[in-house]
Amino acid sequence: MAGKPKLYYFDGRGKMESIRWLLAAAGVEFEEKFLETREQYEKLLQSGSLLFQQVPLVEIDGMKMVQTRAILNYIAGKYNLYGKDLKERAWIDMYVEGTTDLMGMIMQLPLQSAEMREKNLALIIERAKTRYFPVYEKALKDHGHDYLVGNKFSWADIQLLEAILMVEECKPDILSAFPQLQAFKGRISNIPTIKKFLQPGSQRKPPADDKYIANRGKCCLTSVRFHFPQLLLKYL
Template identity: 60%
Template sequence: MSGKVKIYYFNGRGRMESIRWLLAAAGIEFEEEILESREQYLKMIKDGLLMFEQVPMVEIDGMKLVQTRAILNYISAKAGFQGKDMKEKVLVDMYVEGARDIGDMLLPLQFLPAEDRENSLKNIRKIACNRYYPVFEKVLREKGGGFLVGNALTQADLQLLEIIIMVDERMPDILKDFPHLQEFKALISALPQIHAFLQPGSQRKFMPDDNYVNTVRKVFNRS
């Protein structure tokens, strides 16, 4: 790899957090350029750093990558997190997209008026418990536990664990009826690179707060 990886995003989770998880799991060190002002964002566009004028952006292997899925797929392939053959890869892709469906429901929460968040959380809980968690529970039960796909860590495991932990933060009892997901959470969280990433002081970000929301709105000039 040519040079240290550098990521460009806000000081928060958003669409960069899954990339941070993947880099950490792969043992790839990275630096962060924190986006804090609209002027900084506009300069990045002027300097030609942001194709499509969007973040996340990741500098890796001499490239400036944008579009979250493209970045994740590149790092995943580089780290060997895509499965051992085409059949495993398509399973990984399906499970990643399923977990991401839940993540996409969580992303806007902090941007909603406080009075609307409770209803949104109730809806997320209903959808997760009725549609998504039962699927992953069944996959793990039929496999007899372990990883979602094959016998090695993949992007699907990382994406699902990230989502489980983010949902748990807001709904601590949500896994009570899903014993295999509980076991999965414990297993993947205990892997050395993941365990380190989950400790205080790592480059993992925490639940977005009002400061994060205000910075995003300021940078993108949104009310």
């Protein structure tokens, strides 16, 4: 019998958080190996486990998987959270890409100066209200189902809830103009596996703080702060 998946990353959200969400929602227990020193990161590099010299790294089913999207695709497919056919998978992909863009903008905030953070926080809230959340609100209203795709719980629902909660950390009343999303949040949050993941003491991680950013910079070959302007452009 295969053991629990092992997740190699920093002790924080980053790109690993959506992987944690997906595994937890599928009811899969997993272990975490946190990178806390440069030596741990170098050891992974020297082992050849990091195909492109980057984490996240997930050991699952005898594989050492890298690249966030590849990992998420595999988990979603393995646990029947990726639609019943190509058309449903295409819709799931589109919805997931939208939430990925929105969450990516939020993940960059801790890397910014106070002035830039205030400016880009306003941009995130504006984009959530006018570009992203209206899409999901309309989808739920138009088809009248509990879930985004095929009237069946999928990866798209899991990641949308993750995105909603992240935006609410920036602006608690962000859903005031989106009644469908309010109801959706309540439904998905009460799915037993997700409800468990949302409880205190779970493997869900808090928003990034200065300690987390400093640890990432210490472990990586270069400071994440150095790359921030280029990273931000990807999400605008």
